[in-house]
Amino acid sequence: MRSILDILIKHNHWFLFLLLEGISIVLVVCFNNYQKATLFTSANSIAGNIYTAMTNVDSYFGLKDENEALINYNNALINEIEALKNRLRKYEDSTSIAVIEQTYHNDGFYYNTAKVVNNSINKINNFITIDKGLSQGVGDQMGVFNHQGVIGVTVTASDNFTVVMPLLNSRSIISCKVKDKALCTLKWDGSDTQRSYLIDLPRYELFESGDTVVTSGFSSMFPAGIPLGQIERLEDSADGQSYRAQVKLFVDFSNIDNVFVVGNNNREEQKLLEESIN
Amino acid sequence: MTSRTIIRARNFVLLALAQVIIFSQIHLFGYATACIFTIFLLKLPRHTTQNEAIIWGFLFGIITDIFCNTPGIHSAAATAMAFSRKYILAAFTHKGLPDDFIPGVKSLKWGGYIVYAAICITMFYAVLFPLELFTVRHITTLLIGTISSTALTMLFAVVVEFFAPNK
Numbered sequence: 555m556r557s558i559l560d561i562l563i564k565h566n567h568w569f570l571f572l573l574l575e576g577i578s579i580v581l582v583v584c585f586n587n588y589q590k591a592t593l594f595t596s597a598n599s600i601a602g603n604i605y606t607a608m609t610n611v612d613s614y615f616g617l618k619d620e621n622e623a624l625i626n627y628n629n630a631l632i633n634e635i636e637a638l639k640n641r642l643r644k645y646e647d648s649t650s651i652a653v654i655e656q657t658y659h660n661d662g663f664y665y666n667t668a669k670v671v672n673n674s675i676n677k678i679n680n681f682i683t684i685d686k687g688l689s690q691g692v693g694d695q696m697g698v699f700n701h702q703g704v705i706g707v708t709v710t711a712s713d714n715f716t717v718v719m720p721l722l723n724s725r726s727i728i729s730c731k732v733k734d735k736a737l738c739t740l741k742w743d744g745s746d747t748q749r750s751y752l753i754d755l756p757r758y759e760l761f762e763s764g765d766t767v768v769t770s771g772f773s774s775m776f777p778a779g780i781p782l783g784q785i786e787r788l789e790d791s792a793d794g795q796s797y798r799a800q801v802k803l804f805v806d807f808s809n810i811d812n813v814f815v816v817g818n819n820n821r822e823e824q825k826l827l828e829e830s831i832n
Numbered sequence: 833m834t835s836r837t838i839i840r841a842r843n844f845v846l847l848a849l850a851q852v853i854i855f856s857q858i859h860l861f862g863y864a865t866a867c868i869f870t871i872f873l874l875k876l877p878r879h880t881t882q883n884e885a886i887i888w889g890f891l892f893g894i895i896t897d898i899f900c901n902t903p904g905i906h907s908a909a910a911t912a913m914a915f916s917r918k919y920i921l922a923a924f925t926h927k928g929l930p931d932d933f934i935p936g937v938k939s940l941k942w943g944g945y946i947v948y949a950a951i952c953i954t955m956f957y958a959v960l961f962p963l964e965l966f967t968v969r970h971i972t973t974l975l976i977g978t979i980s981s982t983a984l985t986m987l988f989a990v991v992v993e994f995f996a997p998n999k
Contacts, residue, residue, distance in 0.1 A: 566883065567881070567882030567883050567886060567915070570882075570883050570886050570887070571882075571886050571911065571915045574886060574887075574889075574890045574907070574911045575908055575911050575912065575915075577890075577904075577907070578890075578893070578904040578905075578907040578908035578911060579904060579908060580904070581897070581903040581904025581907070582903065582904035582905055582908065582963055583904075584903065584904075596898065596899060596900075596901055598898065601898050601899050604852075604853075604899075605899075608853065672899075672901075674900070674901070676859040676863075676865070677902075677964065678964070678965055678970065678973070679964075681901040683901075717901065744970065744973075
């Protein structure tokens with residue numbers, strides 16, 4: 555008995571090794587359940603604040619390009635407002651404002667701006683950290699996009715920071731549609747940071763390279779119509795039942811600075827309703 | 833002993849900061865990422881207790897994990913490397929060496945130190961990449977990542993030997 559104890563004490567580093575290795579493996583496995591890993595990711599406040607300080611220095615170098623992009627985006631928005639005003643004018647003559655309000659009802663989406671403080675593109679599972687969190691009304695399961703297009707979906711949030719799963723993550727699946735055509739799913743294969751793949755495209759529909767892919771609006775995370783990319787090449791899927799399309803993404807993931815986070819007031823209601831059927 | 837612990841703690845903080853702020857952000861050719869804190873583990877004196885080495889490894893790993901959004905991956909790899917370091921080092925120890933030597937060019941000569949470092953660092957990445965990819969589908973990515981990252985980290989290990997061979 556004594557000698558067994560002696561051996562155990564002599565080799566206590568084995569137990570320490572197994573304990574720490576065990577903790578690490580548990581963390582790796584919990585990583586699949588990303589929502590619970592706030593403490594061990596850059597969503598925690600210390601890591602987040604260090605990244606914010608780094609980004610503050612870093613962002614000065616890209617101010618010129620960023621300004622140009624924002625001016626262009628502003629321009630596009632002004633044009634859109636003008637177009638909408640024109641449309642509104644037509645209605646003013648014939649119908650009451652109440653009808654218009656009914657037609658263009660509030661679809662429940664609200665927007666927040668945020669700044670990217672950490673970003674990776676070289677892994678199979680990339681993540682982005684932004685500087686807004688629960689205190690600013692940003693939570694998990696919200697859409698993130700910028701002036702170029704869709705970036706991804708938030709997965710975990712602390713008080714002041716949120717981690718986003720971008721399109722460049724092998725676990726990211728975004729419900730989208732080819733403009734004016736069929737619904738489909740966008741999934742990244744882990745190789746090219748500028749290209750992703752549409753899977754399950756129906757064979758009865760005619761797709762062409764150059765077709766624009768936009769959000770479908772069915773996922774409750776994004777409003778419909780936010781651009782994702784453009785079809786480059788069409789090929790048969792592995793089982794030959796459907797098409798698979800290579801998509802050139804609009805967003806340059808190596809250079810993201812300011813983003814919009816979109817929340818949905820009606821999400822809980824929609825979710826409850828959909829779950830009540832099952 | 834105390835001054836040694838303080839120096840080690842200072843080195844730990846500096847290396848951890850350099851790792852998360854600079855080295856984890858650099859991805860050469862999209863594959864190679866240097867983990868320079870492995871050099872700290874390589875250069876722990878021979879008689880460092882296994883418990884101490886394992887704890888250093890785990891701490892380095894978990895800090896890198898927190899900043900890189902890779903919970904558990906670096907800590908698992910660094911713990912495994914810190915644990916196996918003593919057994920690998922034993923193969924390069926010969927009688928002419930002082931009792932508690934620091935592994936390096938001065939004690940092991942270039943050949944010995946490079947092979948020792950290469951085995952330890954390969955061991956580190958051989959745990960890291962499979963855990964990160966978590967699939968066997970990307971076997972080429974895994975091999976390229978392991979080999980290129982080992983080579984890059986080795987380069988830094990050699991540079992450190994050139995500038996501070998005695999520390």
